[in-house]
Amino acid sequence: MNSMSKSEVTPLKFESIRYDDVNDRVYVIDQTQLPHQFVERELHDLDGTCEAISAMRVRGAPLIGVTAAFGVYLALRNPAMASRTTLDEAVERLAATRPTAINLQWALNKMVEELAGSGDDELGPNALAIALRLHAEDIAACARLGDYGATLLQSLWVEKCRAAQQAGEAEPGQLNVLTHCNAGSLATVDWGTALAVIYKAQEQGLPIHVWVDETRPRNQGASLTAWELARRGVKHTLIVDNAGGHLMQLGLVDCCIVGSDRTTRRGDVCNKIGTYLKALAARDNGVPFYVALPVSTIDFSLLDGMSEIPIEERASDEVTHMTGRDAEGVERTIRLTPENTPVSNFGFDVTPANLVSALITEYGVIEANEEALAELRLKLSE
Ligand code: MRU
Numbered sequence: 001m002n003s004m005s006k007s008e009v010t011p012l013k014f015e016s017i018r019y020d021d022v023n024d025r026v027y028v029i030d031q032t033q034l035p036h037q038f039v040e041r042e043l044h045d046l047d048g049t050c051e052a053i054s055a056m057r058v059r060g061a062p063l064i065g066v067t068a069a070f071g072v073y074l075a076l077r078n079p080a081m082a083s084r085t086t087l088d089e090a091v092e093r094l095a096a097t098r099p100t101a102i103n104l105q106w107a108l109n110k111m112v113e114e115l116a117g118s119g120d121d122e123l124g125p126n127a128l129a130i131a132l133r134l135h136a137e138d139i140a141a142c143a144r145l146g147d148y149g150a151t152l153l154q155s156l157w158v159e160k161c162r163a164a165q166q167a168g169e170a171e172p173g174q175l176n177v178l179t180h181c182n183a184g185s186l187a188t189v190d191w192g193t194a195l196a197v198i199y200k201a202q203e204q205g206l207p208i209h210v211w212v213d214e215t216r217p218r219n220q221g222a223s224l225t226a227w228e229l230a231r232r233g234v235k236h237t238l239i240v241d242n243a244g245g246h247l248m249q250l251g252l253v254d255c256c257i258v259g260s261d262r263t264t265r266r267g268d269v270c271n272k273i274g275t276y277l278k279a280l281a282a283r284d285n286g287v288p289f290y291v292a293l294p295v296s297t298i299d300f301s302l303l304d305g306m307s308e309i310p311i312e313e314r315a316s317d318e319v320t321h322m323t324g325r326d327a328e329g330v331e332r333t334i335r336l337t338p339e340n341t342p343v344s345n346f347g348f349d350v351t352p353a354n355l356v357s358a359l360i361t362e363y364g365v366i367e368a369n370e371e372a373l374a375e376l377r378l379k380l381s382e
Pocket of ligand 1: 059060061062101180181182183184187188192193194220258259260261271272347
């Protein structure tokens, strides 16, 4: 992955991954450079795609899935290399890049199933067609779930205004939503999941304010969510990860909305480490806890998220060190801890279904339980 275009100025409209059909090129935003620089990099081949996912240049469950689909295309696009063996090797290598987000496996399964009938000479063009379709479907799904979620926020806002009126208080100034990690347009092709709900609600005129968890250790909230909310003009405040419970006790959080990397068939939700603690605090304070997800994030083969979802464990230097820019704009990595401090670094945790108020999907808002998910599964099979 070596060609890149750098810019301090972000284009007004971008997709986290895009295909240039004139030049047959695939580009991703290098998210390790945000919020300081908007850098697009070309994915040249399978190696570059695997590196981009493993190094988290692209991250976020739906985006990882779509990127993997393009990775399969890149492995097959040279007709001299296109074969079943190349396909199988590409799928195996891409599947090993990150373990938790099911969208990766979901997209690879689609590629394998849909390429089953293709001859070697058709593998490349057909892989591209499927990747482009998944790309378009991801945008449409996120936009639709954003609409459903915005309706939910409308009701919360009406309820908040009514409660204030009944208590003889002034009309509330804003609806406060807390989010964790980055479940925004950068985690998908466009729109996002949790943030799609916020963008759509803001478009409808709701006075939204977002509490942004910084999301240690990689700080996707501080570096990515804060960046994209600012770009879209959404009012927001960055908080340390431990602040959410306190804000809920003060009545300063009207709801939480997060994304999901994998959702089981009974509604357990696996998301960035720390999500579970927010759900516990939300339950204790009567704050609704919503999870926004495209159905590509549901793993119907699993029931119990706590025992069945593989949780990624990441390098210790993500915890012991931090990277940022100094006053001169030079990137620096500094150590926070004594040398050789033992570290545990689980990337995700599981929020049990009973703590989830509702799942916001592109097919509507449903309860987080086995019956509701079985009904959704039936709808998907029709
Ligand atoms: O490790 P990351 O940055 O890939 O984790 C991303 C998240 O946890 C998101 O909340 C999740 O993928 C849902 S995003 C639509």
